[in-house]
Amino acid sequence: MPILARLLMAAWSLLALPLYAQTEPEKESKTDKGRHVRFLPVGDIPPFRQEIRDGIAYELPPSPGSVPPAKVILGVNDDSRQEADLQLGQITEPLKVPAGAGPLTVRRKGEKEDSVPWLKLDRPEEGDFLVVLWRDPVERTWNATRSVVIAEDPESAPAGTARFINLSPVTVGVVFGGENLALLAGKSFRRKLPLGVDTPFQVGAADPKGGIKRYYSGSFFQNPNERSLAIIYKADGVDPRLPLKTFVMRESVSPPPPKPR
Known part of the structure; x- marks a missing residue:
C-alpha cells in the first residue's frame, strides 16, 4: 500500500495543532x-483576458x-x-x-x-x-x-523551522523528513529544518476514485536565520488539473530578544 494511503487511513489527528497554538511563547x-x-x-491568478478594438489587443482587468x-x-x-x-x-x-x-x-x-x-x-x-x-x-x-x-513572532515561528498549514477542506498527507503525517483541514504543524541542505516533502490526498494522488513534490532549503512556510489550499480555477495546490515561501527572521534574567 502506498505511503500516502497508509498515512491517510491512519489519520493521526494528534499531529495537527490549532493554527494559533503552535507553541507556548x-x-x-x-x-x-x-x-x-x-x-x-x-x-x-485569473486567466488573461483581452479584447480587440480597431485591430489592437487591449488587456482587460x-x-x-x-x-x-x-x-x-x-x-x-x-x-x-x-x-x-x-x-x-x-x-x-x-x-x-x-x-x-x-x-x-x-x-x-x-x-x-x-x-x-x-x-x-x-x-x-x-x-x-x-x-x-x-x-x-x-x-x-x-x-x-x-x-x-x-x-x-520569533518564539512561535523561529528561524530554522518550517510550518505546514492546511487551508483545504480535506485531510492531506504530508511526507516530510522521514515522517508520514496526516494533516486535517484547518490544522497546522511545525518542524525543525537542517541548514544548508535540501529537505524534500510531498503533499497528497484521496482522489474521487478512492485512490491517492500526489499534488505537490518539492523541497525546503534554508540558510541561517531563515524560516519556511507551506500552505495547502483549494485551487480557484474551473475544473483545475490540480484541485489542491501548495504555496511555499522562505524568508529571513530576526532572532528573539534575550530573555530577562
Missing part, C-alpha cells in the same frame, strides 16, 4: 508598541471578485489607519497594530467608514501575526473572503 508586556500584522492572499482588492485600509481606531497593497502570493509590508486583543477591520480603499468592512477579524492579545486570506470556496469570489490568524 514567553508572555510579553501588553504595553509593547512594536507588534505588527502582515497579510498574505493565496489563490490562483480581472473580472469582479476574481482577485482581492488591490489596495485596502487597515483601521483599528480613529487615529490609526494604514494602507496595504494586496497581491496574490505576496506578503504585505508589516503594519503596526496596538497591544492587546480587539477588532481589526480592513476596508477597500475609498470605502466610507460606515460601510460594511471587506474583512473583520479579532487580533490576538500579544505578538506579531500573519493573516492568510483566501476566497470563499462556495461563493467563489474575493467579495466573500476567508481568513486565519497565525502567530509569527
Whole structure:
C-alpha cells in the first residue's frame, strides 16, 4: 500500500495543532508598541483576458471578485489607519497594530467608514501575526473572503523551522523528513529544518476514485536565520488539473530578544 494511503487511513489527528497554538511563547508586556500584522492572499491568478478594438489587443482587468482588492485600509481606531497593497502570493509590508486583543477591520480603499468592512477579524492579545486570506470556496469570489490568524513572532515561528498549514477542506498527507503525517483541514504543524541542505516533502490526498494522488513534490532549503512556510489550499480555477495546490515561501527572521534574567 502506498505511503500516502497508509498515512491517510491512519489519520493521526494528534499531529495537527490549532493554527494559533503552535507553541507556548514567553508572555510579553501588553504595553509593547512594536507588534505588527502582515497579510498574505493565496489563490490562483485569473486567466488573461483581452479584447480587440480597431485591430489592437487591449488587456482587460480581472473580472469582479476574481482577485482581492488591490489596495485596502487597515483601521483599528480613529487615529490609526494604514494602507496595504494586496497581491496574490505576496506578503504585505508589516503594519503596526496596538497591544492587546480587539477588532481589526480592513476596508477597500475609498470605502466610507460606515460601510460594511471587506474583512473583520479579532487580533490576538500579544505578538506579531500573519493573516492568510483566501476566497470563499462556495461563493467563489474575493467579495466573500476567508481568513486565519497565525502567530509569527520569533518564539512561535523561529528561524530554522518550517510550518505546514492546511487551508483545504480535506485531510492531506504530508511526507516530510522521514515522517508520514496526516494533516486535517484547518490544522497546522511545525518542524525543525537542517541548514544548508535540501529537505524534500510531498503533499497528497484521496482522489474521487478512492485512490491517492500526489499534488505537490518539492523541497525546503534554508540558510541561517531563515524560516519556511507551506500552505495547502483549494485551487480557484474551473475544473483545475490540480484541485489542491501548495504555496511555499522562505524568508529571513530576526532572532528573539534575550530573555530577562
